[in-house]
Amino acid sequence: MVIASDLAAARQVEQHLLEEVTRYAYSEAAAFSIRLAVEEGLINAIKHGNGCDPAKVVEVGLDINERRIIISIADQGEGFDPSGVPDPTRDENLEKPCGRGIMLMRAYMDEVQYNRRGNQVRMVKNNT
Secondary structure (H helix, E strand, O other): EEEEOOOHHHHHHHHHHHHHHHOOOOEEEHHHHHHHHHHHHHHHHHHHOOOOOOOOEEEEEEEOOOOOEEEEEOOOOOOOOOHHHOOOOHHHHHHOOOOHHHHHHHHHHEEEOOOOOOOEEEEEEEEE
């Protein structure tokens, strides 16, 4: 699906994904993890990737079955190097408002990968 760089559109995507997760009987813990990771990924794509530019879109891919969900989120931004994002848990970064979304996605999903350009994230959550 393709959505506008708009937080209201992002919430609609989150709702759709949660309906699918429920349909495939994922646990409450898995549903929470997926919702949090997707929210962070969409916010990053809209705000950081597309700079809230209404002329740009976000592409969201979904592949789900009873065993696992794969979600991809791609923006039209220039991309970034995820390894260059400072660790938000280090003392010098505790009060900085950035970097926590990536940390949360990695903590709550089983796999998080970025494309080479850094403008697409692919996340996997297994239904255990």
